[in-house]
Amino acid sequence: MPKRDGDGWVDCDCGIRHWGRFGAAGLLLLRCDTDEPQVLLQLRAEWTHGGGTWALPGGARDSHEDSITTALREAHEEMGIDISALTVKHVFSDNHGPWVYDTVIAHSMGDAGARIANPESTAAKWSPIEQVESLALHPGLKRSWLSLKSLTIDSLKN
Numbered sequence: 227m228p229k230r231d232g233d234g235w236v237d238c239d240c241g242i243r244h245w246g247r248f249g250a251a252g253l254l255l256l257r258c259d260t261d262e263p264q265v266l267l268q269l270r271a272e273w274t275h276g277g278g279t280w281a282l283p284g285g286a287r288d289s290h291e292d293s294i295t296t297a298l299r300e301a302h303e304e305m306g307i308d309i310s311a312l313t314v315k316h317v318f319s320d321n322h323g324p325w326v327y328d329t330v331i332a333h334s335m336g337d338a339g340a341r342i343a344n345p346e347s348t349a350a351k352w353s354p355i356e357q358v359e360s361l362a363l364h365p366g367l368k369r370s371w372l373s374l375k376s377l378t379i380d381s382l383k384n
């Protein structure tokens with residue numbers, strides 16, 4: 227297994243220090259077998275960056291990975307997601323220049339085995355798309371949510 231080399235901070239042009247030397251990626255998983263499609267969120271543990279807020283599973287990209295590989299690996303590590311149960315629909319790039327966060331939008335029929343799988347999160351939940359913005363969101367997710375929301379709704383149409 228290649229060495230993990232993505233861990234580290236980047237001082238970004240936006241004035242924020244971001245995690246991930248080669249950027250970062252996360253998974254927006256939409257469960258489509260319920261009456262209303264639902265987004266998987268995790269509550270970040272208090273000791274983590276952005277602790278106590280709801281976020282997508284994700285983390286630093288390693289130099290040998292593409293962002294889909296990173297997002298699926300992190301979703302498996304953090305939430306036990308069975309990545310063979312997913313269909314990738316879209317990748318949204320939040321490009322800051324020196325740093326990029328790619329959000330991979332995927333669908334599943336069923337819960338894909340989602341659970342709390344490591345100490346970085348303390349709770350997991352499925353939220354209807356329209357209710358996500360009423361939660362206390364991680365600042366990064368909050369910033370891109372409106373774009374992600376419209377892409378998520380679009381992803382249901384094709």
Ligand SMILES: [Zn+2]
Pocket residue numbers: 238239240241242244322325
């Ligand atoms: Zn930035």
